[in-house]
Amino acid sequence: MVTGTGAGQWGSALAMACHPYGMECTVFMVRSSYRQKPYRGTLMRLNGAKVFTSPSEETEVGRAALRADPDSPGSLGIANAEAIEYANDRKEARFSIGSGENHVLMHQTVIGEEALLQMELAGEFPDVVIGAMGAGSNFAGITFPFYRAAQTENPATRFLAVEPDACPKMTRGSYLMDHTDYSGVTPAVKMYTLGHTFMAYHIHAGGLRYHGAAPIVSAMYHHDLVEAISYGQNRVFESGAAFAKAEGLVPAPESAHAVAAAIDEAVKAREERKKRVILFGLSGHGLLDLSAYESYLSGETVDVVPTDEEIQKSLRPLLEPT
Ligand SMILES: Cc1ncc(COP(=O)(O)O)c(C=O)c1O
Numbered sequence: 001m002v003t004g005t006g007a008g009q010w011g012s013a014l015a016m017a018c019h020p021y022g023m024e025c026t027v028f029m030v031r032s033s034y035r036q037k038p039y040r041g042t043l044m045r046l047n048g049a050k051v052f053t054s055p056s057e058e059t060e061v062g063r064a065a066l067r068a069d070p071d072s073p074g075s076l077g078i079a080n081a082e083a084i085e086y087a088n089d090r091k092e093a094r095f096s097i098g099s100g101e102n103h104v105l106m107h108q109t110v111i112g113e114e115a116l117l118q119m120e121l122a123g124e125f126p127d128v129v130i131g132a133m134g135a136g137s138n139f140a141g142i143t144f145p146f147y148r149a150a151q152t153e154n155p156a157t158r159f160l161a162v163e164p165d166a167c168p169k170m171t172r173g174s175y176l177m178d179h180t181d182y183s184g185v186t187p188a189v190k191m192y193t194l195g196h197t198f199m200a201y202h203i204h205a206g207g208l209r210y211h212g213a214a215p216i217v218s219a220m221y222h223h224d225l226v227e228a229i230s231y232g233q234n235r236v237f238e239s240g241a242a243f244a245k246a247e248g249l250v251p252a253p254e255s256a257h258a259v260a261a262a263i264d265e266a267v268k269a270r271e272e273r274k275k276r277v278i279l280f281g282l283s284g285h286g287l288l289d290l291s292a293y294e295s296y297l298s299g300e301t302v303d304v305v306p307t308d309e310e311i312q313k314s315l316r317p318l319l320e321p322t
Helices: 031-036 038-046 059-069 076-088 102-108 110-122 138-151 214-224 233-248 253-272 290-297 308-317
Strands: 014-020 024-030 050-054 094-096 128-132 160-165 174-178 189-193 227-231 278-280
Touching: 014 038, 014 076, 024 031, 024 038, 024 076, 031 038, 031 050, 038 050, 059 076, 076 094, 076 214, 102 110, 102 138, 102 214, 102 308, 128 138, 128 214, 128 253, 138 160, 138 214, 160 214, 160 253, 174 308, 189 214, 227 233, 227 253, 233 253, 253 278
Parallel strands: 024 050, 128 160, 128 278, 160 227
Antiparallel strands: 014 024, 014 094, 174 189
């Protein structure tokens, strides 16, 4: 857990401060995710972690966020800032960095390397590789090994990052220098971002509510080497439910974004009467997200989209000369 990603694949949207020589972890889990997925907190506690909902009363950053909005749903940027402050205040603790960092992306490529071997067994090479996009390690993990192999196997292979309409950093963000945490204490990196103070509306795919896209993925997007698309959560749950019915596996709401895009690619191929080999990452199961599916089945999930003005508000400070 100490070397794990901060957010990716836990469906939990969290940041960690860890004792470097042991397994003691203090976790700041984004409040909206904690409410939706309380059993992920239980799993972490079972493994010995101390779990706080973020914004918390434990740090100055958290207390300030709660003063500004006592009902704040939190964000990964705030959770990161809290974990950094918490670790800074304790000689023994270290901040364990989240899923947008370059080395974490590389770490996750074990997924794509395995998928490459599986595709080889199937005697196929994908025409399109699809991954849900939070901070980027999940998308990079499945796509990067295929990006390398495509240079010789199939240069036409496409790579598609799927994000929520509620947090559209690639499809509607700007390519700017920005911080990875809410307080702006981390070094600024060049990335597609909605601004580190952007507060995404509550959606059930909490792991995709991060304001920025990892620098390598951002650079590839900027140079048209990868594509991006966004979906509203009702369409995402419809796809997740269709997948569950067809395959007997419930995808996590984050992963169901990739399922939605895979379905669209398949329908397009059928309409064009073309064979298309589609690979997508099923990054997590949804058994701890059944309450989210219950909301969908009861017609309670809403599609939330930030306005241009809301996005500009958090981007504006980054554009102003300092
Ligand atoms: C199930 C699942 N898939 C995908 C992601 C996105 O991962 P990343 O932040 O690495 O892009 C997350 C993030 O928490 C997740 O929980």
